[in-house]
Amino acid sequence: MGEEWGNVQLEDLYEQYSDAIFRFVLLHTGDSQHAEDITQEVFIRAYKGLGQFEGRSSYKTWLYTIARNTTHDFYRKKRPIAFLPSFFQNQPEVTEMTPSEIAELGEGVALLYEALSKLKPHYREIIVLRQIKEFSIKETAEVLGCSEAKVKSTTHRAMAALKKELNVEGFQHESVQS
Amino acid sequence: MNPFKADLELKKKLQQLNKVSRDTKAKQMTWSKIERKTVRMNWWDKMRRRLLHPIVIGPAVAFLLLLIIPNSFFNENSPSPHSSDQEIESDGMVMMDQGPLTNDEDDSPVESMKGSEEIDDKDYLDVLAYDVQTESDFENFYQFIQTETVADVGDEYKNTILNLLEDLDQLIKLKYMEEIIDLAQYLDPAFYENYPALLYNLFETDPMEFLNGLTEIDMGSEEVIVSSLTQYGKEKNKLSDMLSKIKHHIGDKSLLNNVERRRWNDLVAALGYEKYAGTDVEGEVLQKSEEVISFLMDDFSGLASFIHQEQGIQILNNPDKKSGLLFSRAEINSMEEVSIVSPLGKQLDMKKDEENLTSNELADETSQHLLDVVSLKYYQDIPNHPDELSTIHQEYPAGLYAEFQPKDMQNDHNEGNAFQLIFEDQEGTWYLVGIIMEGLLDSILESS
Incomplete structure (x- = not known):
C-alpha cells in the first residue's frame, strides 16, 4: 500500500514539477539530454527519500534542492578533470547549448544565456532561482542551504556580475535600453 | 527616467529563458525509466525486508556467531601449535605471520576500515590540493567542499584545505575572494581567529576585495577580524604596509556601501591605533x-x-x-x-x-x-x-x-x-x- 502510495505521489510530483526541474537543470547544463538524465535521477532520489520527507519544506523547494545537488554530483562524476592533472582537461565546456536550442531562444535571450553561462556557478543558480524561477528569498535560501541575508547579498552581486557580462556582450545597448 | 526600468527589462528577458520547450517524447521516456527503476527498487526493497525478517535473520546471525566466537576464542587462548613463521588456518589456508600484536591490530574491523577510508579521503583531498589551478577547478572544488560535508573532517584536513586556499593563484583569489572566505568560514567558523595567516594573505591580495568579500560576517565577528588582522600585522611588523595598501583605496566610490564602509573605517582606525600605540x-x-x-x-x-x-x-x-x-x-x-x-x-x-x-x-x-x-x-x-x-x-x-x-x-x-x-x-x-x-x-x- 505504502509503495503504491509512494508511486502515486511520485507520478503526481513528476507531472507537476518535472518540466520546471528540467528547465532548471537545463539552465545549468545547457544540454537537454543531460538535463533529462539529471531530471530522471532527481525523481529517483525523490522516490528514495519520499518516506523521510517530513514536510518541513514544500515539495517544490525539496525537489529543487535535490535537483541542485544532483546536478553538482552529475558534473563532478562526469568531469573528474577538475581534480586531475591537466592532460585530462581537454573537455568540452558544460554550458553549451546546441545551435537549434540557442536559435529557439531568440537573439537577445541567447546573448543573455551566454552571459549567464559565463557567471560563477553559484551566481548563476541564484539568478535562476530568484529572477527566472521567481523563488522567494526564503525558498531560495532553503534550496541553497544558506541564510536569507546571504541570498540577498549574493543576488545583488550576481545581478551586478550579469550586467557587467552583458555589457561585454553588447547586450545592454541592443536589448535592454531599446 | 525610471532607474528600475532596465532591471525590469532584464528580468523579463531572463524569464524568457524559462520558456524553452521540453520534448514530450523525452519527458515520457524519462518517466518510463523512472518507473522501471522504482519498480526494481521496490522488488529489492521487498527482498531486503524479507531477508531481514527476524525469522530469517535470527538463525543466520546465530549460525555466524557460532562460527566466529569459538574460532576467535580458540585463537586467543591457545598457543600456536606451529613454531614456524607460518600459521595454518582452520580452513587449511597458509598465511604469513602478522608479527607481534600491536595496538593498531587490536582495532576493530570497523575502526580499521574507517582508518583506510580516512587515508583515501586524505589522498583525495591531497589530489585536490595540487590540482586547483584554474578558475574552473576552483568552482568544482568550491561545490565539492560544500556538498561533501567536508566540514566534518578532522583538523588535518581542514589544514590541508585552508593551506590550499592560501596557496591559490592570485587571480583566482581575486576573482573568488568571497567564495574563499565563505569556504574558510564553512570549514572553521572561527578561521579568522585560528588562521590569521590566511586572513592576512587574503587581505594582502587585495584589501578592497577582501573587505567586500566579508558578506556573511556579523558585526561581532568583524571586530574579531579587525583585531586579528591588526595583531598579525603588528607581530609581523607589517602595519605600515597594511596602512599604505589600504590608503591606496581610500576615496573609492565603491566604499559608499554602508556595511563595507564601516568595515573599512574600523580596520583603518584599528591599524592606525596599533601603529602608534605605546609609541x-x-x-x-x-x-x-x-x-x-x-x-x-x-x-x-x-x-x-x-x-x-x-x-x-x-x-x-x-x-x-x-x-x-x-x-x-x-x-x-x-x-x-x-x-x-x-x-x-x-x-x-x-x-x-x-x-x-x-x-x-x-x-x-x-x-x-x-x-x-x-x-x-x-x-x-x-x-x-x-x-x-x-x-x-x-x-x-x-x-x-x-x-x-x-x-x-x-x-x-x-x-x-x-x-x-x-x-x-x-x-x-x-x-x-x-x-x-x-x-x-x-x-x-x-x-x-
Whole structure:
C-alpha cells in the first residue's frame, strides 16, 4: 500500500514539477539530454527519500534542492578533470547549448544565456532561482542551504556580475535600453 | 527616467529563458525509466525486508556467531601449535605471520576500515590540493567542499584545505575572494581567529576585495577580524604596509556601501591605533592634546604655540574643510585681547556654576565630567556624516587626531558631541593643524 502510495505521489510530483526541474537543470547544463538524465535521477532520489520527507519544506523547494545537488554530483562524476592533472582537461565546456536550442531562444535571450553561462556557478543558480524561477528569498535560501541575508547579498552581486557580462556582450545597448 | 526600468527589462528577458520547450517524447521516456527503476527498487526493497525478517535473520546471525566466537576464542587462548613463521588456518589456508600484536591490530574491523577510508579521503583531498589551478577547478572544488560535508573532517584536513586556499593563484583569489572566505568560514567558523595567516594573505591580495568579500560576517565577528588582522600585522611588523595598501583605496566610490564602509573605517582606525600605540608619538600627541584643551577652556591665545607654523590651523564644524576657516599662528596669538568662550567652556557653564571655581578646580571638573575618553586615532568615519566620503583622513592624509568625548555622552553614542584635535608632523614635532568642534568657529567669529 505504502509503495503504491509512494508511486502515486511520485507520478503526481513528476507531472507537476518535472518540466520546471528540467528547465532548471537545463539552465545549468545547457544540454537537454543531460538535463533529462539529471531530471530522471532527481525523481529517483525523490522516490528514495519520499518516506523521510517530513514536510518541513514544500515539495517544490525539496525537489529543487535535490535537483541542485544532483546536478553538482552529475558534473563532478562526469568531469573528474577538475581534480586531475591537466592532460585530462581537454573537455568540452558544460554550458553549451546546441545551435537549434540557442536559435529557439531568440537573439537577445541567447546573448543573455551566454552571459549567464559565463557567471560563477553559484551566481548563476541564484539568478535562476530568484529572477527566472521567481523563488522567494526564503525558498531560495532553503534550496541553497544558506541564510536569507546571504541570498540577498549574493543576488545583488550576481545581478551586478550579469550586467557587467552583458555589457561585454553588447547586450545592454541592443536589448535592454531599446 | 525610471532607474528600475532596465532591471525590469532584464528580468523579463531572463524569464524568457524559462520558456524553452521540453520534448514530450523525452519527458515520457524519462518517466518510463523512472518507473522501471522504482519498480526494481521496490522488488529489492521487498527482498531486503524479507531477508531481514527476524525469522530469517535470527538463525543466520546465530549460525555466524557460532562460527566466529569459538574460532576467535580458540585463537586467543591457545598457543600456536606451529613454531614456524607460518600459521595454518582452520580452513587449511597458509598465511604469513602478522608479527607481534600491536595496538593498531587490536582495532576493530570497523575502526580499521574507517582508518583506510580516512587515508583515501586524505589522498583525495591531497589530489585536490595540487590540482586547483584554474578558475574552473576552483568552482568544482568550491561545490565539492560544500556538498561533501567536508566540514566534518578532522583538523588535518581542514589544514590541508585552508593551506590550499592560501596557496591559490592570485587571480583566482581575486576573482573568488568571497567564495574563499565563505569556504574558510564553512570549514572553521572561527578561521579568522585560528588562521590569521590566511586572513592576512587574503587581505594582502587585495584589501578592497577582501573587505567586500566579508558578506556573511556579523558585526561581532568583524571586530574579531579587525583585531586579528591588526595583531598579525603588528607581530609581523607589517602595519605600515597594511596602512599604505589600504590608503591606496581610500576615496573609492565603491566604499559608499554602508556595511563595507564601516568595515573599512574600523580596520583603518584599528591599524592606525596599533601603529602608534605605546609609541613616543602617541605620548606626545596625547600630552599636547590635554594642554590644548586646557587652553581652549581658559586662554585661547595660548593655543598659538601648538599651531603648525606653515599650515596654520583650521577651525571646523565637521571634518569637511569647507565647513571651517583657516587661521595663522599669528592670528590666533592676536586673540589674546579677545574673550572667547569656546563651546567647551559653554558646556561647562551649563553644567556647573564654574565662575565660582578656581582654574584648578575647573580643570578637575573638566577631566572628571567632560573629557573622559581620550584616544588617538588615525582615521574614523565622520561623525554625523555617514554617507559622505569626506573623512579626517582624506582631509588630513598625514594627520593623527585625538578624540575627546564627554563622559555623559558615552552611553548615548552621540558622536556629534565628540571633538577632535588634528596634529601633523613637522620635522619630528607634532603640531596642531585642525580642531573639529561644532560651534567653536561661531564663538571665535562672535568674539572677534
